[in-house]
Amino acid sequence: xxxxxxxxxxxxxxxxxxxxxxxxxxxxxxxxxxxxxxxxxxxxxxxxxxxxxxxxxxxxxxxxxxxxxxxxxxxxxxxxxxxxxxxxxxxxxxxxxxxxxxxxxxxxxxxxxxxxxxxxxxxxxxxxxxxxxxxxxxxxxxxxxxxxxxxxxxxxxxxxxxxxxxxxxxxxxxxxxxxxxxxxxxxxxxxxxxxxxxxxxxxxxxxxxxxxxxxxxxxxxxxxxxxxxxxxxxxxxxxxxxxxxxxxxxxxxxxxxxxxxxxxxxxxxxxxxxxxxxxxxxxxxxxxxxxxxxxxxxxxxxxxxxxxxxxxxxxxxxxxxxxxxx
Numbered sequence: 344x345x346x347x348x349x350x351x352x353x354x355x356x357x358x359x360x361x362x363x364x365x366x367x368x369x370x371x372x373x374x375x376x377x378x379x380x381x382x383x384x385x386x387x388x389x390x391x392x393x394x395x396x397x398x399x400x401x402x403x404x405x406x407x408x409x410x411x412x413x414x415x416x417x418x419x420x421x422x423x424x425x426x427x428x429x430x431x432x433x434x435x436x437x438x439x440x441x442x443x444x445x446x447x448x449x450x451x452x453x454x455x456x457x458x459x460x461x462x463x464x465x466x467x468x469x470x471x472x473x474x475x476x477x478x479x480x481x482x483x484x485x486x487x488x489x490x491x492x493x494x495x496x497x498x499x500x501x502x503x504x505x506x507x508x509x510x511x512x513x514x515x516x517x518x519x520x521x522x523x524x525x526x527x528x529x530x531x532x533x534x535x536x537x538x539x540x541x542x543x544x545x546x547x548x549x550x551x552x553x554x555x556x557x558x559x560x561x562x563x564x565x566x567x568x569x570x571x572x573x574x575x576x577x578x579x580x581x582x583x584x585x586x587x588x589x590x591x592x593x594x595x596x597x598x599x600x601x602x603x604x605x606x607x608x609x610x611x612x613x614x615x616x617x618x619x620x621x622x623x624x625x626x627x628x629x630x631x632x633x634x635x636x637x638x639x640x641x642x643x644x645x646x647x648x649x650x651x652x653x654x655x656x657x658x659x660x661x662x663x664x665x666x667x668x669x
Contacts, residue, residue: 385583385596385600385603386596386597386600388583388584388586388587389587389596389599389600390596391587392587392590392591392592392596393591393592393593393594393595393596394473394591394592394593395593396473396474396477396491396593397474398474399474399477399593402489402490406437406598406601406602406605407437407438407605408437408438408653409434409435409436409437409438409650409651409652409653410434410435410489410490411432411433411434411435411486411487411488411489411490411647411651412433412435412488412489412490412491412492412594413430413431413432413433413473413476413477413480413488413490413491413492414429414430414431414433414444414491414492414493414494415427415429415430415431415468415473415476415491415492415493415494416428416429416493416494416495416496417468417493417494417495417496427449427464427465427467427468427476427493428449428465428496429446429449430446430447430449430464430465430476430480431444431445431446431447432444432445432447432480432484432486432488432647433445434647434650434651435602435613436650436657436660437602437605437606439657439660440606440609440611440613440614441613441614441615441616441657441660442613442614442615442616443615443616443618443646443647443650443663444615444616444617444618445484445618445619445620445643445646445647445663446617446618446619446620447464447480447483447620448464448619448620448622448633449463449464449465450463450464450465450624450631450632450633451463451464451483451620451622451632451633451634451635452464452627452632452633452634453479453482453483454479454482454483455467455470455475455479456475456478456479456481456482457470457471457474457475457478457479458470458471458475463630463632463633464479464480464483467479473491473493473591473593476491477491483635484640484643484644484647485644486644486647486648486651490592490593490594491592491593492590492591492592492594493590493591493592494586494589494590495589495590496542496545496546497542497589498585498586498588498589498590499538499541499542499545500538500539500541500542501538501585501589502538502566502582502585502586503536503537503538503541503542503566504537504538505581505582505585506566506569506570506582507535508535508536508537508538508541508569509535509536509541509562509565509566509569510534510535510536510565510568510569511536511540511541511544511561511562511565512561513529513530513531513532513533513536513544514531514532515531515532516528516529516530516531517529517531517543517544517547519543519547519548519549520549521548521549524548524549525546527543529543529544529547541562544558544562545558545559545562560615560617563615567612570582616662616663617663618643618646618663618664620635620639620640620643621635621636621639622634622635622636622639623636642664645661646661646663649661
């Protein structure tokens with residue numbers, strides 16, 4: 344039975360690019376360099392991406408406090424209604440320079456809040472945009488969502504191409520063979536992969552959920568490393584423009600900039616921990632759905648609560664169970 348998930352954390356690329364441009368200067372010099380060369384341009388671009396949710400109370404917090412953000416990758420092709428083919432509940436701990444990513448499979452069977460019936464969770468965005476997605480995820484996980492961020496998948500190609508490609512550890516050809524899927528082949532053992540190949544890499548759907556989750560992490564790491572290479576720094580304004588055209592969020596631009604500067608001052612790229620909501624697939628009502636395991640849902644709730652608690656010492660942060668390739 345074919346399973347169809349796409350889970351990757353492209354929305355974090357925005358903060359990665361903001362931080363990456365100045366990262367080579369290190370610590371306090373990084374903050375100075377960011378303010379001097381990038382801050383105004385970044386804020387101007389992010390103003391265009393700022394889209395608060397009507398009726399949602401704005402969250403006020405100290406820049407060092409943990410917060411949650413629902414990351415959504417929107418795969419909208421031609422005149423199709425966009426759906427959130429990637430949904431990741433994220434916890435950011437600026438003080439500790441750590442990020443937790445909990446992937447929610449797109450086919451997860453749950454109640455769509457505002458529609459009063461159950462179906463695949465990725466339908467929430469098509470029905471009611473970011474607000475309905477937030478309400479639905481909060482109901483599923485029993486955890487509050489402070490912010491949202493969406494990125495259009497198609498913007499990925501332009502970002503990668505602006506970086507002259509990325510290095511990916513593809514050791515053998517990757518081929519989409521299912522007649523119902525988009526046809527493509529990615530050649531193995533190439534030194535650099537272009538934007539279209541990178542898009543195929545994160546869209547590939549003909550292997551296991553665990554492998555796809557790990558592949559998305561590999562891609563993000565490759566993109567972050569590419570963005571901070573010395574010869575790519577001058578392209579930061581172009582990269583920010585590309586992302587600005589494909590990115591929306593209810594996080595205020597100044598808050599995002601202050602957040603980037605806070606994490607820059609730590610002197611390293613944020614440490615990212617990953618987990619995926621476990622479950623099993625089942626055919627129901629003529630479709631294939633993903634049913635989360637009750638015991639794993641309890642574990643995810645405990646994991647998120649631990650990371651969201653500002654009083655949790657960094658030494659006491661729960662480390663997600665390891666995802667192993669299949």
